[in-house]
Amino acid sequence: MRRRDEAHVDRRLASTLTGPGECSALICYAVFEMALTSGMASQAAFLFDLDGTLVDSVYQHVLAWHEALESEGISLSIWRVHRRIGMSGGLLINMLLRETGMALDPARIERISARHAEAYMRNARDISPLPGARELLRALTEAKTPWAVATSARMETARPTLDLLGLSPERDPIVTRDDVRHAKPDPDLFLAAADRVGIDIEHSTVVGDSVWDMLAAKRARALGIGLLSGGYGAEELERAGAYRVFADPAAMLHHLDELGVRS
Numbered sequence: 001m002r003r004r005d006e007a008h009v010d011r012r013l014a015s016t017l018t019g020p021g022e023c024s025a026l027i028c029y030a031v032f033e034m035a036l037t038s039g040m041a042s043q044a045a046f047l048f049d050l051d052g053t054l055v056d057s058v059y060q061h062v063l064a065w066h067e068a069l070e071s072e073g074i075s076l077s078i079w080r081v082h083r084r085i086g087m088s089g090g091l092l093i094n095m096l097l098r099e100t101g102m103a104l105d106p107a108r109i110e111r112i113s114a115r116h117a118e119a120y121m122r123n124a125r126d127i128s129p130l131p132g133a134r135e136l137l138r139a140l141t142e143a144k145t146p147w148a149v150a151t152s153a154r155m156e157t158a159r160p161t162l163d164l165l166g167l168s169p170e171r172d173p174i175v176t177r178d179d180v181r182h183a184k185p186d187p188d189l190f191l192a193a194a195d196r197v198g199i200d201i202e203h204s205t206v207v208g209d210s211v212w213d214m215l216a217a218k219r220a221r222a223l224g225i226g227l228l229s230g231g232y233g234a235e236e237l238e239r240a241g242a243y244r245v246f247a248d249p250a251a252m253l254h255h256l257d258e259l260g261v262r263s
Contacts, residue, residue, distance in 0.1 A: 043145075043146065043199060043203065044145065044146075044199065044203050044204060044205060044260055045145070045146040045147060045148065045194060045197050045199035045203070045204045045205070046140060046145065046146075046147045046148075046204070046205050046207055047147070047148050047149075047150050047190050047193045047194060047204050047205070047206050047207065047222070048137075048147065048148070048149050048150070048207045048208070049086070049149075049150065049151060049152075049206075049207065049208035049209060049210070049213050050149055050150075050151035050153065050158060050161060050162070051085070051086075051151065051153060051161070051209075051230070052085070052086070052208075052209035052210065052227070052229055052230025052231070053130070053207060053208050053209045053213075053227055053229065053230065053249070054129065054130060054133040054137075054149070054161075054165060054249060055127055055128070055129050055130060055133065055161040055164060055165065056127060056128055056129070056130050056229065057127045057161055058082070058085055058209070058229075058230045058231055059082075059231075060120055060123045060124070060126065060127055061085050061116075061120060062078060062081050062082045062085055063078070063119070063123070064116045064117075064119035064120035064123065065081045065085075065092065065116050066078050066081050067115065067116075067119045068112045068113070068115035068116040068119055069081070069093075069096070069112060071111075071112075071115050072104070072108055072111065072112055072115075074096075074097070074100065074102065074112075076096055076099070076100065080096065080099065081096065082231060084096060085210065085230070086152065086184060086208070086209070086210030086211075086212035086213060086230070087152060087183065087184050087185060087210075087212045088152050088177060088182070088183030088184065089113050089116065089152070089177075090109065090113070091183070093109055093112055093113070117154075117156055117157050120157050121157065121160070124157075124160045124161070127160070127161055127164065128164065129164050129165055130229050130248050130249050130250075131248050131249065131250040132248060132249040132250025132251070132252070132253045133165060133249040134165055134166065135249075135250070135253055136249040136250075136252060136253045136256075137165070137167075139253060139256060139261070139263070140256075140261065142263065143256075143261050143262060143263050145261050146173075146197040146198070146199050147173070147197070148172075148173035148174065148175065148193035148194070148196050148197050149162070149167065149172070149173070149174045149175070149193070150174075150175045150189040150190050150192065150193035150206075151174075151175070151176055151177070151189070152177050152183040152184050152189065152212075153176060153177060154176055154177045154178050155169065155176045155178055158174075158176050162174065173193065173196040173197050175189055175192045175193045175196060177189075179192055180192050184210075184212040184213060184215070184216040185212045185215040185216045185219070186216060186219070187201075187216045187217075187219040187220035189216065190204070190206050190216055190217060190220045190222060191220055194220075194222070201220050201221060201222050202221050202222065204220075204222045204223070205217075205222060205223040205224070205225055205259070206220070206222045206223070206224050206225070207224075207225045207227065207252070208224070208225075208226065208227065208230075209226065209227045209228070209229050209230025209231070209232060210230050210232055211232060211236055211237065211239075211240035213226075214226060214237055214240035214241040214242050215240050215241065217241060218240070218241040223243055224237075224240075224241045224242045224243065225242060225243070225244050225245070225246065225252065225259070226238070226240075226242035226244070226245040226246075227245070227246055227247070227248055227249070227252070228245065228246070228247050228248065229247065229248040229249075244258075244259070
């Protein structure tokens with residue numbers, strides 16, 4: 001007879017098949033499915049990125065970073081900025097500067113970050129929830145499935161988009177860059193989010209739109225679901241660790257039963 005905790009044991013065993021500290025998305029999902037069908041899986045949680053995953057704000061961030069860099073005399077193609085959206089602001093600046101061969105003192109880096117926030121807030125009125133975002137969170141709540149939001153943004157820039165979704169940091173489980181030491185692609189945000197809802201990270205699924213979300217999920221030993229609504233392609237998200245890819249939250253909502261959510 002299978003033991004009650006066998007789903008957890010199998011998950012750790014599956015991770016060894018691809019090497020220490022890593023777990024193939026397909027192998028881990030196969031184990032997860034076995035646990036679901038046997039009725040013995042621990043309660044799962046969904047941990048959502050915010051920008052590009054629940055709200056249509058990726059390109060506002062791209063243009064805001066581009067404007068902030070230009071203000072300091074740093075000229076970069078917009079597509080290069082887009083490829084870094086989803087990681088922490090400090091790491092984004094460092095990676096972009098590495099491509100240019102430039103070095104900036106901490107004061108200039110701080111100015112760039114502040115100007116990004118200013119430029120983003122000016123265009124925040126053009127941001128809207130992605131199709132199905134509110135409905136997806138509502139469906140998970142009604143199914144008594146824990147969920148949380150984990151974003152690399154600081155609360156200063158995250159609050160307007162959270163308001164669009166009807167979410168409140170005082171009421172809902174929300175983790176921002178202010179709450180952790182390192183943002184994506186480090187796993188800190190998702191580890192903190194899983195802790196916030198009281199679910200083991202190995203029984204959690206990260207939902208995000210960027211390769212940085214999927215890499216952070218893999219490092220946290222969580223499953224990953226990719227969304228195309230941030231501009232990355234399906235193959236890129238799968239290569240970074242996503243076991244399923246959907247167009248947007250509305251598409252994911254239509255397949256919740258396949259993801260282990262029972263109404």
